Amino acid sequence: MLDWDDDATPKQPQTSNPEGPRPVNVDDKRVINGETDINQLAPFKYPWAWEYFMNANKNHWTPLDINMAQDVHDYHHRLTPSEKHVYENVLAYLTTSDILAMRNIGLAVMEKMSAPELQIYQARQVYEEALHTWTYQHCIETLNLDQSEIYNRYRVVPQINQKIQVANRRLDAAMRSDMNLRNPDDLQEFIMSYLFFAAVFEGCWFYNGFSPIFALQRRGLMRGTGEQLQYILRDEAMHFSFGLKVVNQILEEENITLDPNAVREMWDESEAAEQAYADYILRDPILGYSAEYHSEQFRFVANRRARTVGLEEPFPGARNVSPWLDEQATMRKEKNFFETRVIEYQTGASLEW
Ligand SMILES: [Fe+2]
Numbered sequence: 001m002l003d004w005d006d007d008a009t010p011k012q013p014q015t016s017n018p019e020g021p022r023p024v025n026v027d028d029k030r031v032i033n034g035e036t037d038i039n040q041l042a043p044f045k046y047p048w049a050w051e052y053f054m055n056a057n058k059n060h061w062t063p064l065d066i067n068m069a070q071d072v073h074d075y076h077h078r079l080t081p082s083e084k085h086v087y088e089n090v091l092a093y094l095t096t097s098d099i100l101a102m103r104n105i106g107l108a109v110m111e112k113m114s115a116p117e118l119q120i121y122q123a124r125q126v127y128e129e130a131l132h133t134w135t136y137q138h139c140i141e142t143l144n145l146d147q148s149e150i151y152n153r154y155r156v157v158p159q160i161n162q163k164i165q166v167a168n169r170r171l172d173a174a175m176r177s178d179m180n181l182r183n184p185d186d187l188q189e190f191i192m193s194y195l196f197f198a199a200v201f202e203g204c205w206f207y208n209g210f211s212p213i214f215a216l217q218r219r220g221l222m223r224g225t226g227e228q229l230q231y232i233l234r235d236e237a238m239h240f241s242f243g244l245k246v247v248n249q250i251l252e253e254e255n256i257t258l259d260p261n262a263v264r265e266m267w268d269e270s271e272a273a274e275q276a277y278a279d280y281i282l283r284d285p286i287l288g289y290s291a292e293y294h295s296e297q298f299r300f301v302a303n304r305r306a307r308t309v310g311l312e313e314p315f316p317g318a319r320n321v322s323p324w325l326d327e328q329a330t331m332r333k334e335k336n337f338f339e340t341r342v343i344e345y346q347t348g349a350s351l352e353w
């Protein structure tokens, strides 16, 4: 309450023109298929979306903030050929994936939202995906890797290409310009595409995708890259958590039930692609990390994402083989993961998902 306002009763918006636009009624706002004014931020129907935007802004950083000097030495003098293989292929996969993520949120998902508080966070997410792409490029440039070779790797390595193809096919479905979300078939297609994006692409493939490099970081190798990826992981943890909240909200508002066969197919296809990818990047296990370890963690994380949207666990009994991954994501202030910069810079609240 501002001190110049002595009236404690909330004021009703005044309408001076009875023929003109009506004030926005918060109950009329919807995630999709809403008809309220998309340019009017408040009143908020989804205040949690605004909170995500506030928290995202507390994780502000650029790749130039992090010292990469030791990584240059490590890469050229300390990594074994197997470790180089892991490092390079993880970067090759991630850099293509983050462009795909940016395009999906910015071009396919955001335009379908009919509440501006959702779009505001997604606008921030688009920027963050671009920032992630810059980060990989910064690592590639700093280590003086062959850019043409690294960026083309996803095209010529079938096991990397397969993951990108699965993502392209599932995400392209939501990019169709004639998609009409009032049509039940289109709505199902969109919700499955968004579920894949939030639960698998960001929630598993990104979330778990940094682990092989964290395994190097935990042994004191490539620590600058590891720190860069910790910042990215923190963004991604918010992205998939937000995405799953939006999916839940759409399921409730539109009264949709997911097709269990389509969901099962999504998990099976994603697991097969991840297994093949893990078998390739870790064809020789590195100290403390193996393909089996990576795939098991995928299954464990997938179970969690499924529960978040009220689905049964796709891989019952999967074990949490890398519990340290959650610590990397939450990066609470009291834990000094940041050895190359001032930790107080990060002030974001911890998240639950
Ligand atoms: Fe990203």
Ligand SMILES: [Fe+2]
Binding pocket: 101, 129, 202, 235, 236, 239
């Ligand atoms: Fe993301």
